Amino acid sequence: xxxxxxxxxxxxxxxxxxxxxxxxxxxxxxxxxxxxxxxxxxxxxxxxxxxxxxxxxxxxxxxxxxxxxxxxxxxxxxxxxxxxxxxxxxxxxxxxxxxxxxxxxxxxxxxxxxxxxxxxxxxxxxxxxxxxxxxxxxxxxxxxxxxxxxxxxxxxxxxxxxxxxxxxxxxxxxxxxxxxxxxxxxxxxxxxxxxxxxxxxxxxxxxxxxxxxxxxxxxxxxxxxxxxxxxxxxxxxxxxxxxxxxxxxxxxxxxxxxxxxxxxxxxxxxxxxxxxxxxxxxxxxxxxxxxxxxxxxxxxxxxxxxxxxxxxxxxxxxxxxxxxxxxxxxxxxxxxxxxxxxxxxxxxxxxxxxxxxxxxxxxxxxxxxxxxxxxxxxxxxxxxxxxxxxxxxxxxxxxxxxxxxxxxxxxxxxxxxxxxxxxxxxxxxxxxxxxxxxxxxxxxxxxxxxxxxxxxxxxxxxxxxxxxxxxxxxxxxxxxxxxxxxxxxxxxxxxxxxxxxxxxxxxxxxxxxxxxxxxxxxxxxxxxxxxxxxxxxxxxxxxxxxxxxxxxxxxxxxxxxxxxxxxxxxxxxxxxxxxxxxxxxxxxxxxxxxxxxxxxxxxxxxxxxxxxxxxxxxxxxxxxxxxxxxxxxxxxxxxxxxxxxxxxxxxxxxxxxxxxxxxxxxxxxxxxxxxxxxxxxxxxxxxxxxxxxxxxxxxxxxxxxxxxxxxxxxxxxxxxxxxxxxxxxxxxxxxxxxxxxxxxxxxxxxxxxxxxxxxxxxxxxxxxxxxxxxxxxxxxxxxxxxxxxxxxxxxxxxxxxxxxxxxxxxxxxxxxxxxxxxxxxxxxxxxxxxxxxxxxxxxxxxxxxxxxxxxxxxxxxxxxxxxxxxxxxxxxxxxxxxxxxxxxxxxxxxxxxxxxxxxxxxxxxxxxxxxxxxxxxxxx
Ligand code: SF4
Numbered sequence: 001x002x003x004x005x006x007x008x009x010x011x012x013x014x015x016x017x018x019x020x021x022x023x024x025x026x027x028x029x030x031x032x033x034x035x036x037x038x039x040x041x042x043x044x045x046x047x048x049x050x051x052x053x054x055x056x057x058x059x060x061x062x063x064x065x066x067x068x069x070x071x072x073x074x075x076x077x078x079x080x081x082x083x084x085x086x087x088x089x090x091x092x093x094x095x096x097x098x099x100x101x102x103x104x105x106x107x108x109x110x111x112x113x114x115x116x117x118x119x120x121x122x123x124x125x126x127x128x129x130x131x132x133x134x135x136x137x138x139x140x141x142x143x144x145x146x147x148x149x150x151x152x153x154x155x156x157x158x159x160x161x162x163x164x165x166x167x168x169x170x171x172x173x174x175x176x177x178x179x180x181x182x183x184x185x186x187x188x189x190x191x192x193x194x195x196x197x198x199x200x201x202x203x204x205x206x207x208x209x210x211x212x213x214x215x216x217x218x219x220x221x222x223x224x225x226x227x228x229x230x231x232x233x234x235x236x237x238x239x240x241x242x243x244x245x246x247x248x249x250x251x252x253x254x255x256x257x258x259x260x261x262x263x264x265x266x267x268x269x270x271x272x273x274x275x276x277x278x279x280x281x282x283x284x285x286x287x288x289x290x291x292x293x294x295x296x297x298x299x300x301x302x303x304x305x306x307x308x309x310x311x312x313x314x315x316x317x318x319x320x321x322x323x324x325x326x327x328x329x330x331x332x333x334x335x336x337x338x339x340x341x342x343x344x345x346x347x348x349x350x351x352x353x354x355x356x357x358x359x360x361x362x363x364x365x366x367x368x369x370x371x372x373x374x375x376x377x378x379x380x381x382x383x384x385x386x387x388x389x390x391x392x393x394x395x396x397x398x399x400x401x402x403x404x405x406x407x408x409x410x411x412x413x414x415x416x417x418x419x420x421x422x423x424x425x426x427x428x429x430x431x432x433x434x435x436x437x438x439x440x441x442x443x444x445x446x447x448x449x450x451x452x453x454x455x456x457x458x459x460x461x462x463x464x465x466x467x468x469x470x471x472x473x474x475x476x477x478x479x480x481x482x483x484x485x486x487x488x489x490x491x492x493x494x495x496x497x498x499x500x501x502x503x504x505x506x507x508x509x510x511x512x513x514x515x516x517x518x519x520x521x522x523x524x525x526x527x528x529x530x531x532x533x534x535x536x537x538x539x540x541x542x543x544x545x546x547x548x549x550x551x552x553x554x555x556x557x558x559x560x561x562x563x564x565x566x567x568x569x570x571x572x573x574x575x576x577x578x579x580x581x582x583x584x585x586x587x588x589x590x591x592x593x594x595x596x597x598x599x600x601x602x603x604x605x606x607x608x609x610x611x612x613x614x615x616x617x618x619x620x621x622x623x624x625x626x627x628x629x630x631x632x633x634x635x636x637x638x639x640x641x642x643x644x645x646x647x648x649x650x651x652x653x654x655x656x657x658x659x660x661x662x663x664x665x666x667x668x669x670x671x672x673x674x675x676x677x678x679x680x681x682x683x684x685x686x687x688x689x690x691x692x693x694x695x696x697x698x699x700x701x702x703x704x705x706x707x708x709x710x711x712x713x714x715x716x717x718x719x720x721x722x723x724x725x726x727x728x729x730x731x732x733x734x735x736x737x738x739x740x741x742x743x744x745x746x747x748x749x750x751x752x753x754x755x756x757x758x759x760x761x762x763x764x765x766x767x768x769x770x771x772x773x774x775x776x777x778x779x780x781x782x783x784x785x786x787x788x789x790x791x792x793x794x795x796x797x798x799x800x801x802x803x804x805x806x807x808x809x810x811x812x813x814x815x816x817x818x819x820x821x822x823x824x825x826x827x828x829x830x831x832x833x834x835x836x837x838x839x840x841x842x843x844x845x846x847x848x849x850x851x852x853x854x855x856x857x858x859x860x861x862x863x864x865x866x867x868x869x870x871x872x873x874x875x876x877x878x879x880x881x882x883x884x885x886x887x888x889x890x891x892x893x894x895x896x897x898x899x900x901x902x903x904x905x906x907x908x909x910x911x912x913x914x915x916x917x918x919x920x921x922x923x924x
Contacts (some may be wrong), residue, residue: 003017003018003019004016004017004018005017005018005069005070005071005072006071006072007025007069007070007071007072007073007074007075008072008073008074008075009025009026009029009031009075009077010031010075010076010077010078012029014029016028016069018069018071019068020068020069021044021064021065021066021067021068021069022053022062022064022065022067022068022069022075023035023038023044023051023064023065025069026053026064026077031077033050033051033052033053033064033065033077034050034051034086034108034111035048035050035051035064035065036048036050036093036104036105036144036146036198037050037065037146037147037148038051038065039148039152039196039198040262040263040269041152041156041157041195041196041262041268041269042148042151042152042156042157042196043151043155043156044065044066045065045066045147045151046063046065046066046067047145047146047147048089048144048146049061049063049085049089050086050089050090050108051063051064051065052064052082052085052086053075053076053077053082054075054076054077054079054081054082055067055073055074055075055076056073056074056075056076057074061081061082061085064077083112086108086112087112087113087114087115090105090108090109090112090114091114091115091116091118091119092119093105093144094109094114094116094118094119095118095119096119096144097141097142097143097144097199097201098139098141098142098199099142099144099199100142101142101199101200102142102144102198102199102200104198105144105198105199131205133187133189133838134205134277134834134835134837134838135189135191135204135205135273135276135277135834136189136191136194136202136203136204136205136208137202137203137205137208138174138176138201138202139200139201139202139203140173140174140201141201142199142200142201143173143174143199143201144198144199144201145165145172145174146198147165147174148193148196148197148198149163149174149193149194149196149197149202150163150164150165150174151196152192152193152195152196153192153193155427155428157192157196157269157270157420158188158190158192158270158420159420159423159424159427159446160186160187160188160190161186162176162186162187162188163175163176163193174201188272188273188412188416188821189273189276189277189838190270190271190272190273190276190416191204191271191273191276191277192269192270192271192276194276195259195260195269195271204256204257204258204276204277206256206257206280207249207256207257210251210254210256229251230249230250230251231249231250231251231702232247232248232249232250232259233247233248233250233700233701233702234246234247234248234261234698234700235247235248235682235683235698235699235700235702236571236682236689236691236697236698236699237271237274237275237279237571238279238345238571238681238682238683238689238699238829239274239275239278239571239824239829240274240414240415240416240569240570240571240824241415241567241568241569241570241571241573241574241691241692242266242267242395242415242416242417242418242691242692243266243267243571243689243690243691243692243693243695243697243767244260244266244267244270244271244272244275244417245260245261245264245265245266245267245697245766245767246258246259246260246271246275247259247260247261248279248683248702248703250702250703253703253704254283254703255279255280255282255283255683255702255703258271258275258276258277258279260275260276264766264767265394265395265396265695265766265767266394266395266396266417266691266693266695266767267395267417270417270420271417272416272417272821273416273821273822273835273838274416274821274822274824274830274835275417277833277834277835278822278824278829278830278833278834278835279683279833280832280833280834281665281681281829281830281832281833282681282682282683282684282703283703284665284832284833286665286666286832287664287665287678287681287706287707287709288663288664288665288666288676288678288679288707288709289678289706289707289708289709290312290313290678290707290708291312291313291314291315291317291318291319291675291676291677291678291708292307292310292311292312292313292318292673292675292676292678293310293311293313293317293318293321293674293675294309294310294673294674294675295309295310295311296309297674298674300654300655301654301655302653302654302655302656302659302672303654303672304640304650304668304671304672305671306666306671307666310676315708315710315718318675318677319677319715319718319719319722320722321675322660322675322677322719322722323719323722323723323725323726324726325631325657325658325660325674325675326338326362326631326633326658326660326719326723327723327726327727329630329631329657329658330362330363330723330727331727333630334363334364335358335362335363335364335366335610336363336364336366336610336612336614336628336629337628337629337630337631338358338362338364338366338629338630338631338632338633339366339615339620339623339624339629339631339632339633340354340358340362340364340366340367340368340632340633340634340635341367341368341369341617341632341633341634341635341637341639342354342355342367342368342369342576342581342635342636342637343369343370343572343576343581343635343636343637343712344369344370344371344569344570344571344572344573344575344576344581344636344637345570345571345572345636345637345682346572346576346635346636346679346712347572347575347682347685347687347688347689347699347712347713347740348572348575348576348578348579348687348688348689348690348696348744348747349579349687349688349713349740349743349744349747350635350636350687350711350712350713350716351369351572351575351576351579351580351581352579352580352587352743352744352746352747353712353713353716353717353720353735353737353743354367354581354635354712354716355367355579355580355581355586355587356580356605356720356733356735357716357717357719357720357723357735358633359580359586359592359601359605359609359610360601360605360607360609360733361607361720361723361724361727361729361733362723363609363610364610364614365583365584365592365610365612365613365614366583366614366615366620366629367580367581367582367583367614368581368582368583368614368615368616368617368620369573369576369577369581369582369617369637370569370570370573370617370637370642370825371568371573371576371577371581371582372616372617372618372909372910372911373536373617373642373643373911373912373914374532374535374536374568374569374570374573374911375389375532375535375566375568375569375573376535376540376616376906376909376910376911377534377535377536377537377540377541377543377544377906377908377909377911378530378535378540378544378566379577379909380540380541380544380906380908380909381540381541381542381543381544381545381547381548381909382544382548382564382566384541384545384548384794384796385544385545385548385549385552385564385790385793385794385795385796386548386552386557386564386784386788386789386790386793386794387788387789387790387791388783388784388788388789388790389566389577389589390574390694390783391563391564391565391566391567391568391574391692391693391694392557392562392563392564392565392782392783392784393527393560393561393562393563393565393693393781393782393783394560394693394695394769394781394782395418395421395691395692395693396693396781397527397560397561397781397782398418398421398422398424398425398527399421399424399425399428399429400425400429400560400561401422401425401429401431401525401526401527401561402431402432402523402524402525402526402561403431403432403433403434403519403520403523403525403526403527404422404425404431404432404433404434404526404527404528404529405433405434405435405436405516405520405526405527405528405529405547406422406433406434406435406436406437406443406529406530407435407436407437407458407528407529407530407531407533407534407547408436408437408458408530408531408532408533408534408535408543409437409443409529409530409531409532409533409567410437410439410441410442410443410531410533410818410819411441411443411529411531411567412441412442412443412821413441413442413819413820413821414531414532414567414569414818414819415531415567415692416821418529418567418692419442419443422443422446422529423446426446427446432448432449432519432523433446433447433448433449434447434448434449434450434451434516434519434520435447435449435450435451436450436451436453436458436461436516437450437451437452437453437533438452438453438454438455438816438881438882438885439816439845439880439881439882439887440452440879440880440881441880448519449512449515449516449519451506451508451512451513451516452507452508452882453506453507453508454505454506454507454882455803455814455816455885455915455916456537456538456539456802456803456915456916457502457505457506457507457800458506458534458537458539458543458546459539459542459543459546459798459800460497460501460502460505460506460800461502461506461508461513462543462546462547462549462550463494463497463502463546463798463800464497464498464499464501464502464510464513464517465513465516465517465520465550466490466494466497466517466546466549466550466553467494467495467497467498467499468499468513468514468517468518468521469517469520469521469550469553469554470491470494470553472517472518474517474518474521474522474554475521475553475554475555476553476554476555478555479552479554479555480552480553480555483552483555483558483787483788483792483793484552484553484792484793484794484795485792485793485794485795486794486795486796487795489795489797490549490795490796490797493797493798494797498510499511499513499514505800520550520554520556521553521554523556525556525559525560525561525562526554526556526561526562527556527561527562527563527565528547528550528551528556528563528564528565529565529566529567530543530544530547530565530566530567531566531567531569532569532818532914532915533818533915535566535911536911536912536913536914536915537803537906537911537913537914537915537916538801538803538804538904538905538906538907538913538916539801539803539906540906540909540911540913541906541907541908541909542798542801544564544566545796545798546798547564548564548793548796549795549796549798551563551564552793552794552795553795557784557793558782558783558784558785558786559782559785560781560782562782563782563783565692566692567692568691568692569825570825571682571689571691572689572690574690574691574692574694575688575689575690575696577589578690578751578754578770579747583613583614583615583616584613584614586601586750586751587747587750587751587754588750588751588752588753588754590751592609592610592611592612592613592614593611593612593613595611598611600750601750604734604746604749604750605733605734606731606732606733606734607733615629616910617639617643617910618643618903618905618910618912619910620632621639621643621648621649621652624652624653624655624656625651625652625655627655629656630656630657630658631656631657631658631659631660632653632656632658632659632660633660633662634659634660634661634662634663634669634673635661635662635663635679635712635716636662636663636664636679636712637669638663638667638668638669638825638826638828639669640653640667640668640669640671640672641667641668641669641825641826641827641828641890641893641896641898642825642826642890642898643898643903643912644898644901644902644903644904644912644913644914645868645869645898645901645902645903646869646896646898646899647868647869647899648868648903649898653669653672654672656672658674659672659673659674659675660673660674660675660677661673661675661676661677662676662677662679662712662715662716663676663677663678663679663828664678664679664680664681664709665828665829665832667826667828667893668826668893668896677710677715678706678707678708678709678710679709679710679711679712679715680705680709680710680711680712682699683699683701683702683703684701684702684703684704684705684706684709684711685699685701685705685711685712685740686698686699686700686701686711686739686740686741687699687711687713687740688740688744688759688762690770693769693781694769694770694771694780695767695768695769696754696757696762696767696768696769696770697762697766697767698759698762698763698767711740713737713740713743716735717735717736717737718735720733720735721735721736734746740759741758741759741760744757744758744759745758752771752773753770753771753772753773754770754772755772755773755774756768756772756773756774756775756776756777756779757770757772757779758775761775765779769781771783803904803913803916804902804904804913804916805867805902805904805916805917805918806916806918807884807918808918810920811865811866811867811918811919811920812884812918812920813850813884813885813886813918813919813920813921814884814885814886814916814917814918814919815864815866815885815886815887815888815897815900815901815916815917815918815919816881816885816886816887816888816914816915816916817887817888817889817890817897817898817901817914817915818887818889818890818914818915819889819890819891820839820843820889820891821839822835822836822838822839823835823836823839823889823891824891825890825891826890826891826893827891827892827893830891831891831892831893841873841874841892842871842872842873842874842888842889842891842892842894842895843873843874843875843876843888843889844862844864844873844874844875844876844886844887844888844921845876845878845880845881845886845887845888846862846875846876846877846878846881846886846921847877847878847879847881847882847883847884847885847886848877848878848879849883850883850884850886850921851875851877854921854922854923855923856875856877856921856923857875857877858875858876858877859874859875860874860875860923860924861873861874861875861923861924862874862875862921862922862923862924863921863922863923863924864886864888864900864919864920864921865900865919865920865921865922866899866900866901866902866917866918866919866920867902867918868899868900868901868902869899869900870899870900871888871895871896871897871899871900872895872924873888873892873895886919886921888900890914897914898914900917900919901913901914901917902917
């Protein structure tokens with residue numbers, strides 16, 4: 001059908017599409033009408049009327065942003081009537097509000113010859129600047145009521161609905177739910193409202209305060225000229241695996257505001273509170289600035305000490321001592337006597353150099369990182385089922401989903417920007433969502449169906465869904481025939497896994513399981529997303545396998561809007577694994593035990609490599625306990641917060657001969673170090689992070705490093721060369737890297753899936769998704785279009801096993817641990833940010849039914865005890881968790897949840913169970 005029409009604009013014949021707005025047509029001919037309320041990320045609602053144009057025969061002017069074109073329309077965009085209207089609107093705006101910080105409006109005033117004195121008496125909305133939260137100020141004298149912020153908070157970006165317009169006429173105002181006071185507000189402090197405000201009525205507090213500083217300019221005079229300029233540096237958020245693109249606004253060597261580009265994947269201008277307001281840790285006064293050496297080195301048992309127990313040292317002294325200690329262990333006990341932890345917060349380049357040092361110089365494959373403690377089970381399960389552990393589809397596909405399952409992911413707190421795309425899919429595009437979660441997380445408000453299983457019973461629910469799909473013949477026979485093996489065997493194995501059977505174990509009503517199965521299997525395109533809620537479990541591998549079974553049965557793989565998508569936790573947990581930060585694989589998941597691959601790396605690195613796979617994180621703890629491992633090298637990780645059963649982990653740490661820690665802050669693990677090496681943060685170095693959807697993105701240096709801190713890769717390279725020299729190596733494995741781009745090139749050369757990616761290309765294309773095997777390859781938004789890396793997908797029969805420690809009379813409550821919106825993992829960063837002002841205390845969610853008999857009120861401090869330890873936390877009385885279940889965030893060192901958790905592991909992935917253990921609570 002031809003939808004082209006013809007109209008006349010300012011005397012010129014113009015073709016347009018039926019249904020387009022006048023503004024869209026004006027934009028298409030390069031002559032957009034001026035506007036205040038239109039923003040690329042928000043919907044036009046004809047509010048400001050500045051874009052109004054004259055249409056021949058129409059009595060009133062027509063707002064171009066919302067008026068649809070019609071065939072034969074005759075439009076005047078520059079008539080006297082139009083310009084008079086624009087002048088008057090601007091003059092009235094200027095009289096009612098303070099537009100001094102709205103340069104675009106000032107320009108329009110000049111352009112249309114607006115009189116700044118015309119309506120001086122109209123300024124009635126005088127108000128105090130509202131400074132009632134840690135992140136932004138609200139100055140409604142500057143508000144022009146364009147309502148972009150309301151739209152951004154609502155259906156255009158955030159779906160939080162914390163803003164609205166109240167009052168009428170001159171009394172109209174934007175009101176927020178934190179006018180009711182913290183912490184009741186529904187505002188999640190994402191700051192997306194600030195990002196679209198054109199007048200600074202909403203403004204980042206750091207920026208506001210910077211401008212108020214009386215001697216700001218004077219301070220500037222003392223700095224070198226370059227640092228006084230405002231600069232904008234494109235980088236990648238260092239918190240979660242969404243990998244949001246950010247613009248760091250810098251002045252006087254300070255990040256004073258964080259913006260996000262609206263046209264760039266993966267976040268398209270959206271940020272959460274951590275990315276927008278949580279980067280102030282970079283400038284925290286407790287940053288490590290000098291190498292530190294323990295004053296009483298060698299004393300055993302090793303004690304946890306504060307900074308006073310260390311003395312400052314030069315880089316030369318610290319690195320020489322570290323090299324001597326490492327060499328001593330390697331010579332006396334062999335490289336396998338050292339355990340190393342690389343970092344999901346460091347760059348791909350840092351991690352590549354780290355594992356190269358460990359493998360080629362220390363001579364061990366004992367290298368692992370926190371993926372072991374978050375998604376190792378997803379990796380193990382997906383490897384078995386389809387031969388690839390990565391998220392199969394892209395974040396960009398999320399808003400167009402048809403049906404999707406979210407399980408074990410409190411997405412709006414752990415991956416907040418992804419949750420906005422999920423909400424958009426539901427609210428704007430009619431997608432249907434199935435949430436599977438024991439807690440009433442925010443995503444349940446958007447769900448068609450919420451299956452509230454008992455913790456630890458996920459496999460049962462998914463087995464029953466698969467049983468329904470097979471019994472009701474909802475499976476994709478063609479897909480199975482071409483791409484899946486093991487159907488007959490699998491179908492026979494789940495005959496008895498009926499929804500009724502699942503209901504008795506999981507508590508989820510059988511009919512709800514049936515409905516969810518039908519919804520998922522009947523969808524044209526259906527995707528599954530999951531988080532640590534099901535991977536940090538003794539059933540973690542089975543959980544991933546049971547989800548893979550569903551996707552393979554229903555053919556929901558290999559096309560857009562489908563897939564198996566583990567939402568990765570840390571910013572670079574994907575990249576750290578990709579770069580070889582695992583004990584069994586080189587970069588690109590190339591097996592360390594494959595003789596051909598090993599020979600390739602030996603040739604490139606000029607060494608003989610250890611042919612045995614190394615130990616995982618938890619196996620290293622076991623080996624240290626037995627005295628097999630005698631030294632640790634920990635880069636950017638905090639095992640003394642993250643490992644389960646911390647009391648046991650501490651005992652092991654106390655007996656080590658040597659501990660080397662490299663980090664940006666003192667933390668619980670550094671307290672046990674002999675030597676601490678100060679590293680740079682993401683804002684002080686160049687490199688790449690790889691986000692959850694395999695997108696390799698750049699970080700760029702925006703501010704100078706504090707003190708003597710150095711990028712991780714530089715520290716490792718220097719240390720590696722010193723150890724090589726002490727070992728008497730004639731030929732170096734090669735650590736003379738000039739820049740992170742050179743490191744990337746070496747890794748890409750050795751890694752087939754990266755060979756088409758360079759730093760220059762990432763910069764040009766704002767990120768490239770691997771696999772990308774050649775420079776001409778476009779990158780891969782979704783995987784498995786034609787085949788799986790393992791050939792055919794494998795359906796795996798599974799058995800249900802109860803969790804290891806369930807509540808009993810002595811410990812009657814089930815403990816689950818996890819994250820909250822305002823903090824991040826061990827809290828090392830967010831506890832040193834303004835984010836901590838919003839959520840300063842360790843908490844426990846207690847259901848009212850459990851609180852009442854113990855007379856527990858909201859805000860009471862409670863003692864929580866398990867068989868392993870105890871902590872003190874503040875009570876939140878809420879129905880969010882099921883009766884009989886409590887939830888404790890993992891971010892608070894003073895009340896570390898892992899004092900309570902047990903060291904029970906998934907048999908295949910060796911991941912500990914952080915979601916099910918038994919505790920008792922009492923009032924203090
Ligand atoms: Fe950063 Fe994740 Fe928030 Fe994006 S969603 S701003 S990557 S923490």
